[in-house]
Amino acid sequence: MRFFQTLSLSALLTLGNAAAIAKDSKVPELPKTDYDAVVIGGGPAGLSALSGLARVRRNVLLLDNGLYRNGPTRHMHDVIGFDGVQPAYYRYEARKLLSYYDTVKMENATVTDIKSQKGDYTSFSLSVDYPGQPTKKITARKVVLATGLKDILPDTPGIAENWGKGIFWCPWCDGHEHADQPLGLLAPLDKVAGLVREMATLNSNVYAFVNGTDNSTTQALADKDLPQWREYLKLHNVTVDNRTITEVKRLKSGDTHNADPSLPSVPEFDLFSVEFTEGKPVERAAFLTSFPDEQRSDVGEKAGVTLYGGRLQANGSAGLITNVPGIYAIGDANTDNTTNVPHALFTGKRAAVFLHVALERETQAVELAGLPKREAELQERDLWETMNGKRGELLYAGEFDQ
Template structure:
């Protein structure tokens, strides 16, 4: 096992938040290990949007360039490895185990482990996810505006999402995939704005490649559709926070303070796993801020005298 003196920081997750933090730390000459399993949440998305200077670029290309730039710093080590376990050692440092490269330790641990989307087991859904089945109008709504659009969602929060989506399209149908669980006020909102409501369960998603063509319903009907927004359940993308005892909130997100420290001192979270702002620009910004703050704390701790 590498000793805790080998690295100042271990970052688990080498996507946008993790690499942004790694760069900020590297430029402060901190010793950083980045462990990445190569399964980013947006791996099925062909284009990144709402990202200044890179609007429309492929996320895979952006990530590859980011890795290349971070790897150029000699104090950073990037390892393609899945972190399988984490715990705290008696000296206070954190040990992370991997299947591929053994174990490593560092005084501070940054979790950029993301979230995992739970896709419904409906034929065709996974194939279209991230391409013509999308989750965020700010990320993808501009490109599909004014097209016949579906919303796969149920519950009272349908009202909020419908109110948002009407900004991008007036041809909108809500698919509840079973009996609607919202009240009369939501139904009235849909009727008022001409939003369709389909409660028949969805049997399959008809598609050509990753492009949605329509929804096949359980009663045999096929409704043509090119765009579908879907709010699917999610959970933490890694078991490491739970292993370390990090608390989550009612949304399943890691609880963090103003400096993105979790409820476990010395463990920090950044990216999708601790915020509802699931955009690349936010991940990059948070990573840079956390990396800058932690490097400054480390530098000052080494150079300034400690008061008695």
């Protein structure tokens, strides 16, 4: 019997030690930061994320460097409720509405660096350059990258100067305004069939200016994409011109000067002359292009976010969080590979919801960890009396203070 009493006593002492350890264990701490989150980028994606966080009263700062992919275009389209407005007007209206919410701020600045900070939960220190001011440090628990893309335009005279005004890459954004007009395609040969698929319902008079890329290599790439690409182009009356372009010269501006701003779409009658190293020029009313693009900012990559195919890798099933805990990537910049305003708005809202819940899960864990735990606060006598068997039973070890 003495053996079992000793065994019971040992077990109770072990429980007592466990209780003491539990009582002394460290409660996790939330990081002390300036903001719950910082949103980097003030285009549609960033504004959408800010809106989603404002609606649940998160303390958030949006930092915007004033550079936008659709900045050069005359009007934005295919955005319900804002079809046909100027991009700057859209951002103005969004900012005006968001300024109503007193837990969020919007400032013009450029984020140059993001550093993870040590702690129980994620937090970051951001280096921020304000116009005409020294670099400032700002801290936040989470970061949303809405930094966007920029198009890599060829140095052919006339393309960059007229970008977004009769020369465009997105038929949904600008194609309807140039429907039924003589259209030019500016792209390497292997990209032409894909462009024709996109604009086939809009234009029938089409020239593909492939700028010297009609060769065995691009033909093989075109075969891989669509083995019958030659027949397809012929069916759609697409003329392939392989001459080297020297200039895309504007002959006429199609700017409507907001003739009727109430209309979602107004025809734009631009006119250009495509000049070559040899032969006669060709006139076109507009151009659909296929040029490469790249990240507008490298701040995400420097912070450790993985780039996949030139995009910030984001997990769509987990609110577009990246491989760096606490950093989200939204809009054109991420690996959704969908680049338009409605998509940008969707990703901003999705990230905002997941980010808000992630913050609250951390707060919840700290709140619950700080509550008294019965096991941790029982005194040794309480443990003894709780666990000790009744007199005469196998696990009875005697009275506590015997």
